Amino acid sequence: xxxxxxxxxxxxxxxxxxxxxxxxxxxxxxxxxxxxxxxxxxxxxxxxxxxxxxxxxxxxxxxxxxxxxxxxxxxxxxxxxxxxxxxxxxxxxxxxxxxxxxxxxxxxxxxxxxxxxxxxxxxxxxxxxxxxxxxxxxxxxxxxxxxxxxxxxxxxxxxxxxxxxxxxxxxxxxxxxxxxxxxxxxxxxxxxxxxxxxxxxxxxxxxxxxxxxxxxxxxxxxxxxxxxxxxxxxxxxxxxxxxxxxxxxxxxxxxxxxxxxxxxxxxxxxxxxxxxxxxxxxxxxxxxxxxxxxxxxxxxxxxxxxxxxxxxxxxxxxxxxxxxxxxxxxxxxxxxxxxxxxxxxxxxxxxxxxxxxxxxxxxxxxxxxxxxxxxxxxxxxxxxxxxxxxxxxxxxxxxxxxxxxxxxxxxxxxxxxxxxxxxxxxxxxxxxxxxxxxxxxxxxxxxxxxxxxxxxxxxxxxxxxxxxxxxxxxxxxxxxxxx
Amino acid sequence: xxxxxxxxxxxxxxxxxxxxxxxxxxxxxxxxxxxxxxxxxxxxxxxxxxxxxxxxxxxxxxxxxxxxxxxxxxxxxxxxxxxxxxxxxxxxxxxxxxxxxxxxxxxxxxxxxxxxxxxxxxxxxxxxxxxxxxxxxxxxxxxxxxxxxxxxxxxxxxxxxxxxxxxxxxxxxxxxxxxxxxxxxxxxxxxxxxxxxxxxxxxxxxxxxxxxxxxxxxxxxxxxxxxxxxx
Numbered sequence: 001x002x003x004x005x006x007x008x009x010x011x012x013x014x015x016x017x018x019x020x021x022x023x024x025x026x027x028x029x030x031x032x033x034x035x036x037x038x039x040x041x042x043x044x045x046x047x048x049x050x051x052x053x054x055x056x057x058x059x060x061x062x063x064x065x066x067x068x069x070x071x072x073x074x075x076x077x078x079x080x081x082x083x084x085x086x087x088x089x090x091x092x093x094x095x096x097x098x099x100x101x102x103x104x105x106x107x108x109x110x111x112x113x114x115x116x117x118x119x120x121x122x123x124x125x126x127x128x129x130x131x132x133x134x135x136x137x138x139x140x141x142x143x144x145x146x147x148x149x150x151x152x153x154x155x156x157x158x159x160x161x162x163x164x165x166x167x168x169x170x171x172x173x174x175x176x177x178x179x180x181x182x183x184x185x186x187x188x189x190x191x192x193x194x195x196x197x198x199x200x201x202x203x204x205x206x207x208x209x210x211x212x213x214x215x216x217x218x219x220x221x222x223x224x225x226x227x228x229x230x231x232x233x234x235x236x237x238x239x240x241x242x243x244x245x246x247x248x249x250x251x252x253x254x255x256x257x258x259x260x261x262x263x264x265x266x267x268x269x270x271x272x273x274x275x276x277x278x279x280x281x282x283x284x285x286x287x288x289x290x291x292x293x294x295x296x297x298x299x300x301x302x303x304x305x306x307x308x309x310x311x312x313x314x315x316x317x318x319x320x321x322x323x324x325x326x327x328x329x330x331x332x333x334x335x336x337x338x339x340x341x342x343x344x345x346x347x348x349x350x351x352x353x354x355x356x357x358x359x360x361x362x363x364x365x366x367x368x369x370x371x372x373x374x375x376x377x378x379x380x381x382x383x384x385x386x387x388x389x390x391x392x393x394x395x396x397x398x399x400x401x402x403x404x405x406x407x408x409x410x411x412x413x414x415x416x417x418x419x420x421x422x423x424x425x426x427x428x429x430x431x432x433x434x435x436x437x438x439x440x441x442x443x444x445x446x447x448x449x450x451x452x453x454x455x456x457x458x459x460x461x462x463x464x465x466x467x468x469x470x471x472x473x474x475x476x477x478x479x480x481x482x483x
Numbered sequence: 484x485x486x487x488x489x490x491x492x493x494x495x496x497x498x499x500x501x502x503x504x505x506x507x508x509x510x511x512x513x514x515x516x517x518x519x520x521x522x523x524x525x526x527x528x529x530x531x532x533x534x535x536x537x538x539x540x541x542x543x544x545x546x547x548x549x550x551x552x553x554x555x556x557x558x559x560x561x562x563x564x565x566x567x568x569x570x571x572x573x574x575x576x577x578x579x580x581x582x583x584x585x586x587x588x589x590x591x592x593x594x595x596x597x598x599x600x601x602x603x604x605x606x607x608x609x610x611x612x613x614x615x616x617x618x619x620x621x622x623x624x625x626x627x628x629x630x631x632x633x634x635x636x637x638x639x640x641x642x643x644x645x646x647x648x649x650x651x652x653x654x655x656x657x658x659x660x661x662x663x664x665x666x667x668x669x670x671x672x673x674x675x676x677x678x679x680x681x682x683x684x685x686x687x688x689x690x691x692x693x694x695x696x697x698x699x700x701x702x703x704x705x706x707x708x709x710x711x712x713x714x
Binding site for chain 2: 054055056059060080081082084086087088090092094095096097098099100101103104105107108109111112113114115116117120121124142156157160317320322343344347348350352354355356357358359368369372402416420
């Protein structure tokens with residue numbers, strides 16, 4: 001075995017014409033069996049480092065590469081991608097499956113290597129058993145929850161038995177429980193002696209596993225901490241390093257809701273088909289969001305929390321008038337908003353903001369929203385420049401919205417919500433995968449919306465976001481309100 | 484699972500798609516040709532119903548039978564020029580719809596892993612196998628993304644009436660293309676890191692091969708062609 005799992009000598013990389021964050025002058029030596037976390041703000045180059053290790057650079061992203069990269073003693077650029085001894089798990093659980101059923105997916109990597117069928121089946125069984133995935137065998141990948149998809153992705157990589165694992169923000173879209181399951185899988189990899197490299201913003205769940213933390217900024221390695229030193233950092237020190245609060249904080253509100261009255265939800269029954277869950281090959285179980293009575297304070301930020309599958313997204317869609325369910329009302333001071341009225345008065349920012357940006361420039365996006373604004377809200381109608389100023393996106397005015405980073409896109413959609421003049425803004429997981437800086441910017445935007453008189457409901461797993469902007473917490477558990 | 488009984492081998496599925504389209508566009512009504520068309524019209528309906536898509540199967544069968552009868556009637560009637568137009572339109576529907584519906588059956592029944600196993604077993608080159616698998620893999624994603632865009636347009640109030648047809652089409656299509664392309668890119672990266680780019684034989688564990696349903700489908704096709712040739 002080579003002395004280094006990964007060795008980089010004076011490596012500088014830029015994507016050239018393609019979008020991506022460059023790295024400069026990186027020296028790195030990862031020992032076999034080491035567990036290393038890469039962190040730092042978006043754009044700092046940690047994803048680029050994962051690509052240098054798994055060979056996507058230079059095999060997929062050509063760019064301009066100088067310096068020397070050795071992965072398990074071999075130079076990725078002179079070996080075909082499939083020869084590299086690296087297993088990769090990516091951020092987006094939806095987009096890393098090549099096949100459409102779980103068992104084939106777990107077998108896929110081993111199949112491609114041309115192993116014997118019997119050996120492939122043995123490895124699939126071993127991966128399923130060691131990760132406790134028996135219930136996920138032979139399922140459609142489209143019927144899995146995000147957490148289940150990530151576990152299947154891990155199993156698929158593990159069936160190849162690589163000596164090095166590379167994960168790029170694998171927990172970005174996961175709730176607490178799924179994140180813990182992911183942690184358990186990584187712990188078995190570490191115990192087996194494999195080298196594990198994880199790029200992450202939220203390091204809390206890796207606390208006991210890391211041997212080393214590398215903090216990147218602007219394409220450079222800024223700081224290196226041993227595992228023990230890292231575990232000693234307190235919240236203030238983490239924040240100064242630009243890191244998310246690592247140690248899993250309890251949910252707590254930032255302030256008390258001002259007394260501006262309530263919107264009232266009552267008698268809501270809303271059936272939904274939950275993805276995921278165990279047991280059946282095709283889950284047909286119908287779950288129901290049932291809320292007898294709930295008061296949402298006006299002019300405040302309400303955080304809607306609960307595990308994946310608890311009904312948060314369904315409730316958000318109902319609030320926005322996207323669902324036809326007839327049982328349940330939303331009322332304002334005793335006056336019921338019918339579905340058509342909810343559609344006019346509520347702005348729903350769904351999880352995937354890429355669907356919600358339609359024009360070719362940030363400024364026209366805001367102007368479009370202003371043009372279609374509801375005239376009857378009674379809130380002051382600001383102009384596009386003021387809105388962009390408020391959300392700190394003025395310098396992006398001429399950019400194409402889809403060329404922005406995830407956090408910037410979120411703010412553009414929030415700006416469109418502001419421009420739409422609607423009184424209620426509902427957001428679904430706006431900070432999934434965002435770094436400290438972007439999360440803080442989104443939190444401030446939500447705070448500003450509420451302070452400007454709008455009612456904000458935000459479905460989220462993100463305790464940092466709740467702490468930074470919420471006045472009120474509502475917890476859903478299996479579709480019902482929990483205390 | 485009874486539905487498993489109605490899933491064909493991917494190669495049989497492709498053969499049905501191909502033969503069905505050839506029959507539809509080369510058979511008329513003369514002799515047994517009309518009967519052959521009826522047999523081939525029925526095949527995808529039976530498969531879809533067996534896969535649990537009863538409503539789609541009945542809707543398709545009703546539409547395609549109506550078009551068939553209308554074509555026959557319009558050709559025989561003394562409507563003159565109008566009759567030719569009616570027969571032309573009805574004929575187009577009755578000949579195109581079975582192929583489209585069979586493609587739908589293929590999409591809902593063939594798994595990507597089986598398609599790859601089947602096409603690789605036919606020793607087709609990689610530049611055929613991989614794009615075919617990618618298209619099949621991306622279709623459900625396109626549908627998911629399309630629903631997302633539609634919902635988002637509803638939220639923003641971007642209706643046809645308020646923004647006009649051209650901008651509406653632009654708002655409907657561009658985000659869909661962008662997100663599908665992005666998904667395709669992430670997909671290919673994931674697949675490449677998992678050895679898809681390797682040359683040489685891959686062993687697939689997906690179970691493919693002739694099963695009773697394949698035999699029945701092949702027999703139905705043979706019968707259809709038989710009555711055509713005999714008539």
